[in-house]
Amino acid sequence: MFDYSKSAVVLIGLALFILSSCSSKKNILFNTYQEKSISNLPVYTAQEGDATITSKEQIIQPGNTLSILNLQNEALISGLGGQNMQNLNQSTGMVYRVETDSTVLLPVIGKIKLGGLSRIHAQEELNRLYQTQLLSAPIITLKINNLTVTFLGEFNKQGNYLLQKDQVHLVQMMGEAGGLNNRANKRKIKIIRGNLQHPEVLIANLEDINSLADPRLMLRDNDVIYAQPRGAFQTLDRIGPATSFLGVGLSILNLYLLISNLSK
Template sequence: MRALYFICLVGIIAFCSSCSYKQNQILFEKKSSAAADTAARPAAPVSYHIQPQDILQIRNLQNIRYIVDEVPTSATSSGGGTAGTGQTYQVDEDGTVALPTLGHIQVAGLTRPQATKLIEDLYRKNLLKDPIIELKVINLRVILFGEVKSPGNIPLIKDNTTLVDVIGQAGGLTPAANEKNIKIIRGKGKTQSVTQIDLSDLSSLSDTRINLQNGDIIYVAQNKRAIRTENLQNFNTWVQPALLLLNTALIIFTLSRQ
């Protein structure tokens, strides 16, 4: 009788360990109007300001050969090499960037559109007719890890890149993700802050806290089902061998008494 009991117990545990949990993620669900009315209005998004050591990619859309093919090949710390569709230039510690013909231009502290207009105006005044300058800051990154399909360093490829944009670039959430518990860690030391975002709430799309900044760390936590499954798997790794050993010993003991 005891042997039958242990065999049944082992069978139940094996069945439980084989059960799979289906994660039903609910994204951007409409919350009650009362909750939306009481929510504080988010602040306006903050544009990125160029800093020393940033890498700028610049080209003239009116004449792609200029700034790309006709730039001297020698480069200083301010200059760089070609990067596909434009020439790259590093901002010096003094906040200036060295550009062909123009020399050193102060760009630190400017937003990308402000720096674009400044360079465009200077080239129009000194050299080019109706230039259309394209400027990108190509060294901006965030770190994304946790329950996403492709974690790692994600470039901020456009102004006001959001959490949703970055998760999309990473292939989306995994079935084990907790869409209600996504943390954005920003800053270092005493200035560090942690913001928790709930993507199951439709109002999160209008929350400017999801606008990312260079150096942000984003962590997508596991959902409760995934945690339970992982704990059960860890439990089974040591319980199943012990139960098997006890069951075998009980069978041998029962047979020896017959």
């Protein structure tokens, strides 16, 4: 005689196994296919990367806004005069947007390409161009206003954060994000940067004091910083939905047995 109760137990067990397998990476993001360790460094890269990955200078990108100031006489490059000069911020200068083609439209010199240049190189190029076309000895400064990084995962405060200066270390910005919570794997903090089609992936081991000296942990515009949970919490995340499912399964089984007994 076929044992329906045993069959029900087997089916519930099979469903539990499938659910557990499907949820095994429920809270894990940004997995990489290959993660190769670099010896003697607290950070390793998952892919071969651009040489600029170690640069401490921010790179100008489309969508950035630039504050440009001539320290000698702002009116000479602002295109403004008289009463309109009151609209200028004397500490930051005029603000210009980098277009999708990486160009910026500036007074006197017109449209020039600044996207892809570091802030220092763009500043040097502006001084050269204005000296050629307008000023004898310009002193022009450039600032990128909207440098942003994103914190996701096991941080106390996830979200987007502005970088207030060119050189900001990962640890400094983690303070802004409220630090890591008690679920975080401190040995595996991922920094994802560059072209989203072929991103650079750095993995920092913050338990190693040497990570503080690594220049690659200076954050760059549009970096995504992700802290994944430790293995124990990944296991708990798997058990949670599986346990709920098991409870439902056992309730169904109890109901089946009760009806079966009453029908006898």
